[in-house]
Amino acid sequence: MNNSKIWLSSPHMGGNELKYVHEAFDANWVAPLGPNVDGFEKDLENFLKNTDVKVAVLSAGTAALHLALIQCGVQYGDEVICQSMTFSASANPIAYCGATPVFIDSEKDTWNMCPVALEEAIQDRISKGKKPKAIIVVHLYGMPAKMDEILAVAEKFEIPVIEDAAEALGSTYKGKACGTFGRFGILSFNGNKIITTSGGGALVCHNQEDKDKAVFLSTQARDNAPHYQHSHIGYNYRMSNIVAGIGRGQMEVLNDRVAARRKMHDFYTDIFKNIDGVEVFSEPANDYFSNHWLSAILVDAAKTGITREDLRLAFLEDNIESRPLWKPMHMQPVFADAPYYGVNIAENLFENGLCLPSGSNLSDNDRERINKIIQQIFS
Numbered sequence: 001m002n003n004s005k006i007w008l009s010s011p012h013m014g015g016n017e018l019k020y021v022h023e024a025f026d027a028n029w030v031a032p033l034g035p036n037v038d039g040f041e042k043d044l045e046n047f048l049k050n051t052d053v054k055v056a057v058l059s060a061g062t063a064a065l066h067l068a069l070i071q072c073g074v075q076y077g078d079e080v081i082c083q084s085m086t087f088s089a090s091a092n093p094i095a096y097c098g099a100t101p102v103f104i105d106s107e108k109d110t111w112n113m114c115p116v117a118l119e120e121a122i123q124d125r126i127s128k129g130k131k132p133k134a135i136i137v138v139h140l141y142g143m144p145a146k147m148d149e150i151l152a153v154a155e156k157f158e159i160p161v162i163e164d165a166a167e168a169l170g171s172t173y174k175g176k177a178c179g180t181f182g183r184f185g186i187l188s189f190n191g192n193k194i195i196t197t198s199g200g201g202a203l204v205c206h207n208q209e210d211k212d213k214a215v216f217l218s219t220q221a222r223d224n225a226p227h228y229q230h231s232h233i234g235y236n237y238r239m240s241n242i243v244a245g246i247g248r249g250q251m252e253v254l255n256d257r258v259a260a261r262r263k264m265h266d267f268y269t270d271i272f273k274n275i276d277g278v279e280v281f282s283e284p285a286n287d288y289f290s291n292h293w294l295s296a297i298l299v300d301a302a303k304t305g306i307t308r309e310d311l312r313l314a315f316l317e318d319n320i321e322s323r324p325l326w327k328p329m330h331m332q333p334v335f336a337d338a339p340y341y342g343v344n345i346a347e348n349l350f351e352n353g354l355c356l357p358s359g360s361n362l363s364d365n366d367r368e369r370i371n372k373i374i375q376q377i378f379s
C-alpha cells in the first residue's frame, strides 16, 4: 500500500541546479554577487520577453515588495491599496513602511482585485483627505488579474501599480508576461512556488535606474566611497550567488513546469466536469493564460451535500494535502482596523474554495489516489 504524502506543491529540481552551484564553489563566488546572480537575472529578463525589463534578484518576494513600496515613495502614515484575497506577504511590507493597507474585494472571474471596488476606494480615500500611494494587485494561483481595467483606474488617478506575480511566473495576459505590467513587479522562488531556489525573489523594473536603486538598497545602501558611508537606510536583501545557481537550473525547466501544472488543471477539469456543484478555477477568456500554479475548486455544499471541509478531511485521511483558499486580509485579526472596500466575494471564495495537489512532480499513482478520494466522497 502506498500511503506516502502527496503535497499541495513541492520543490521539483530539473537536474542542472547543482552544476551551477558547483561552479560557484569552484570559483569561490560564495557571496551575494557573481556570475549566477547576473545569469539568473538575464534568464528572467529573457523569459519575461520584454526588452525594457530589468530584474534584480533578492532574498525573497516579500523583500522585493518592500523595496517596490520604498521606491514608490511610500512612507510612515501613507495608505497603500492591496488586494484582500492573497497571502499575508502581499500586505506585510505595507506595515514595514509604517503605512496602512486599504483592502479591496475580489471579482468573480479571476478572484483578483475588483476594478470597480478599486475605483470606489480611491475616490473615498481621496475624499477623506488621503490619496493612496500605490496599488498592490495579485495574480492569485497564477490567474492574471483584469489588468486593462485596473491599469485604467490607476492611470486615471496617477497611482503606481505594483504587481505581486509571486505565484504567476509563466502566466500571461493578452500575451504579455505577468509581472511586467506595473511600475514594478515581484516574483517569488520560495519552496512551494512553480520554480524555487529554496528561498528567493525578484523585483521586475522597467529601467536601469530603478534596478540600480533596488540593488543599492538591497546591499545596505553603501555610498560610493572607500570607507563605509551611508546616506540612506539600507537592507540586506540581495540574493546569494549559490542560491542564484539553483535558479539558473530551474529556469531551464520552467516551461516544462508550466506545462505540467496546466496538465494538473486539465486533470481536475476532467474529473469535475461530471460532478454538478463543483467548479474548477479556470481562465475566464482567451486573454488569460494561467500557469495554474495551484489548481483550486469551489464546492457548492447546497448542490453536492459536501462541504470543502469534508473533502479536505477525506484527503487528509489518505495523507493527501489540500488547503482552503487564502483567508482574505480584511478578515485577519492583525489587519482588523484596516479599511476595506467591497462586498463578500472574497469571503465566499474563502468559505467554499479548496486548493488541490498541483505539483509538477506528481505521479500517475498520485493522481489515481486523488481521483479515488474524489469519486468516493461525491458518489
Ligand SMILES: *Cc1c(COP(=O)(O)O)cnc(C)c1O
Binding pocket: 059, 060, 061, 062, 063, 086, 087, 089, 090, 138, 164, 166, 167, 187, 188, 189, 190, 199, 200, 201
Ligand atoms: C509566496 C508569496 C509571496 C512572498 O514571497 P516570498 O518569496 O515567500 O517572500 C508574496 N505574495 C504572494 C501572493 C505569494 O504567494
